[in-house]
Amino acid sequence: MTNPALVLMLGAVGVPLLRGWPRRVLLAALPIAALVVLWLLPEGTAGSFGFLGLELTPLRVDALSRVFATGFLVAALLTSVYAMHLRDSLQQAVILVYAGTAVGGALAGDLITLFVFWELAGLSSAFLIWAGRTERSHRAAMRYLVAQVTSGLLMLAGIVWRVHAGEGIEFGYLGLDGPGGVLILLAIGIKCAFPLLHAWLTDTYPEATIVGTVALSAFTTKFAVYTLARGFPGTEALVWIGAAMTVFPIFYAVIENDLRRVLAYSMINQLGFMVAGVGIGGALGVNGASAHAVADMVFKGLLMMAMGAVLLRTGTAKGSELGGLYKSMPQTTVLCMVGAASISAFPLFSGFATKSIILEAVAADHRTVVWLLLLFASAGVFHHAGIKIPFFAFFAHDRGYRVAEAPLNMRVAMALGALVCVGIGVAPDLLYGILPYAMDYEPYTTAHVVNQLQLLLLASLAFTVLIRTGLYPPEIRSVNLDVDVLYRRALPAGWHALSRRTSRLGDRFGPPLRRRTARLWAVGTAPLRPEGRLATSWSTHLMVWWVALLLGAVLLVTLLR
């Protein structure tokens, strides 16, 4: 049996060797070929072999791994089509390898294989940030890499703990109470952007190349969600972590000016829904998380692609500098709005068909507080991803950009993405049919549709009222700031005071603290530098002193025992 991950990773070697049309055909053909291979594979495990006395199972196909692998491969196809216009074969090859690691991870039947792909995903994707080839992207890539490797080490430590405790390396339900469970959950928590562990994501994703951000948004985090769904379904703590993840990014997203960073925050918010779904567990919860992960790969990719196209053509993705692009980029505008409708869960778009399963699972579990939090988060998503992104980029105040429409391959990729979004929204049974568990769930009931429409209508009504009453200032350059004040006013007053105070505290203690850290770093590392006391060539008498000291110390300890 062939592993679809290997199809991608070995095929990627061919990318730098080809040019022009053959390369483009290869880029599109590899994900499709891998998809065919995946669906021809029978369910079960294959290719087991022994390694250092452990039984490895590099390939395991079941419903859960198949649905995630399918999502990854669809996302890989969209991303590689989107990247076709590049001359830089490095990025194109890395995208395929990176997608391959996510597919390989989803099909891993044991923890060692999972760890290998977990590390490779981190390492390969770092090249997408490095590929910016600037000092800034270099630093961002190093920060990114540190987060990924820390996560990998935690996972390795957890796995070793499990093996040590005699649990074996089979990758099934791990649980928080199992040996090493906490470490593995922490490792996943980093990649899945749990609150307080999320900073690397919003920090580094917008620093990647245009194509790189699209690829990054599809794989790493959803790979983590898969691991979570396999290892920790029904873990109570995840419900609350997920709920927190849906809520806190909203506040950041509304005050952020870089639209790609807004999307990064909204990704954490969407991940929160999935994590909460996994936390609820059961057929409905895991199904909801899987379905939403697949839908998110596509609609978040679509939005990132649209912002990438804008960045490519105008050179900026800042809300305060964009506007009026619908005149020059009408097709991109429409496609972006399909993505925005999907993420906001409009009926007939993919987000509606998938997010509602999670909400249903929460409701069926009678968790009113969590349900309300998720509902609030849904409204928040609509504001920052559904309205803010298209509004600032394509409408708002015309900034006078007269640019060309996005390149053809980008438009094709976005159109394919939009097609998938609408397809899942109109015919959700296509996706429901491949979900891990059988379920009796119908999204288009009157109650669901009316409920969602009420939410969306009232949210847009709030937006309109604010403009009508003049609270929404006409000058666009200040809109960003005012929207941020507006949202803060709507929040509890305490938030405002708190954030003011923290920022003032930050101003007061920040610079001296930074200076002191810099000095501490300089002093602390001085001995390690080539001319430093420790790393320089020691003189012979110093070396002999140390020999004598060690001899004396060991003798003393021995004789005193």
Next chain:
Amino acid sequence: MTAHLPALQVLVPLGCAPLCLLLRRFRTVTWLVFLLAALSSLACAVLLATRVDDGPLHYEMGGWPAPYGIEFVVAGFNTPVLLVVSVVAVVAAVYARRSVGDEVDDRRAPLVYTCLCLTLTGLLGLTVTGDVFNAFVFLEISSLSTYALIAMGRRRRALLASFRYLVIGTVGATFVLIGIGFAYAVTGTLNMADLADRLTDLDGNRALYAAVVFVFVGLAVKMAVFPLHAWLPAAYGEAPSAVSTFLAAASTKVAIYVFCRFAFTVFGAGLVFTTMPVGEVGLLLAALAMLVGSAAACFQRDLKYLLAWSSVAQIGYIVAGISLATAAGVSAGYLHVINHAVIKGALFGAAGLLVLRLGSARLDDLAGLGRRMPWTFAAIVVTGLGLVGVPPTAGFASKWALVSALLDAGAWPVLVAVLASSLLALVYVGRIVEAAWFRDPPADLPADQPRAPVSMVAAVWALVLLSVYFGIDASLPGGLADAAAAALLGTGGA
């Protein structure tokens, strides 16, 4: 003929050394002689390795029976070391022809081959001998020729590095001799097996404690265990590239083997690790070595110095495994001896290719060279990932073995040091990658530089491929390491 293999293992390189000196007018011939010496020792090592399955081989030098005459012993615990040393010697020989021709004055090149023969003799002799005083003699043979080799580096700083190593190395060797003297004084024998027998009756003898401490501190200098490592970075950084390739891969590893041999089969694990605190001290120093070595490597500006500091850290891994004195720990230590020899040999070889092309190995001078020298830098990246311990490289296999051994023994603080050191390794390997691929090449770089010689590239890639193979299929080094641990712990039993 085959009965004399243990002697031939050492005597062929020994005989080749004066031959090199006599034929010094013919540079190519001297090189051929060294290559022959290396090939013959590899042949001997392979033949011996296939024979030790039935039990240890004892060879009585000159027909004098064991406790009185000098005895050579080949068993599971030293065949891996013989194989590593001779494989690396062959690779270094192939590599040396062009590298030495470029870096060393023509008149001195035959001396390099002479000293390489002597170093090889010393290292192999140290490995096979079963006599403690004979071990000291071979230690001195390998050390003295090593000092001379380092002094032949291309910069004047090499002289200072060599002198410092000479002083501290001599102190170390003297300590070993003092230790041996104490042991002789309390037992009256120099044969290792005989010593082990007689020492069992001596419980709580203070002279014996002193013997153990002197031998171990002396060997710690040769092993470059932190804080006695200070000779290593300058010595490896300044030596001619072919020499640093050979020494980095082989010389500290042999010292580590001698440490194991003394600890488990002469003094006995019970005395060394239970009665005396050598294990605890070893773990402490190993953890410090990992942290300090990797941290210092992150700040180096010269690739060869960076690699040398990384060796200090990697020796920490090996010492940690051995200091546990468990079967899993010793096996992990041996596995890392093998894997690290292959990895570090390849890295120093690649650094030598850069020296040949650029005249230096400063990281600043590597800017943007990744595209011009793709093969050299691919070798550095593949083996560099091995230093970090990324699966599926050889470094991962041995680090995995070490981590499980540490877990079994419950040595949590050392485990933390291992993980932290891996993170730091990522940083220093990342610095090389960053310099080579993500910085712009200097504008005044001459367009047509000489191509790297095929023999050197082939030698480096042979080691790289070997390291990749050991990463994918660890059964060969793993089997050797397990056999070594079994042989050491079985005979030395507490």
